Amino acid sequence: MARRAARDLRQAVAATGLDRTTATEARARAEEIETGVNARRPDRARVARALEQLTRLLAAAGSLAAAGGALIGPLHTLAGWLGALGGPVLGLLPLPG
Known part of the structure; x- marks a missing residue:
């Protein structure tokens, strides 16, 4: 699941309308x-x-x-895969609807 989430995240970042500088940094983190x-x-x-750097960005x-x-x-899937290391990322994400 983590591998699929990482691939999906990279694709989602590529499709996000970020300015050039932010997009370059986001793609590198992904x-x-x-x-x-x-x-x-x-x-x-x-x-x-x-993951935390990307989420903050x-x-x-x-x-x-x-x-x-x-x-x-x-982001949620990867934070879950990380266990306790993913806690800071989960804290940055909006609560599920």
């Missing part, structure tokens, strides 16, 4: 997450840092509210 999740021995702490850009489930679903 790729870092996907690479980390797909690693033979995932470094969950590294994935957690990248998207929240600051207003994209979390605008994109809805396309971003929120994968």
Whole structure:
């Protein structure tokens, strides 16, 4: 599930209408997450840092509210996969409807 969520997140970030600078940073974080999740021995702490950075970036850009489930679903899934390391990300996400 984490691999699929990472792929879905990367695709959702690519489809989000961000300015060039923010989009470049968001794509880099999404790729870092996907690479980390797909690693033979995932470094969950590294994935957690990248996921939190991406979530903060998207929240600051207003994209979390605008994109809805396309971003929120994968973010929730990945935060859950991270266990306790995903707690800070869950705290940044809007509560489910």
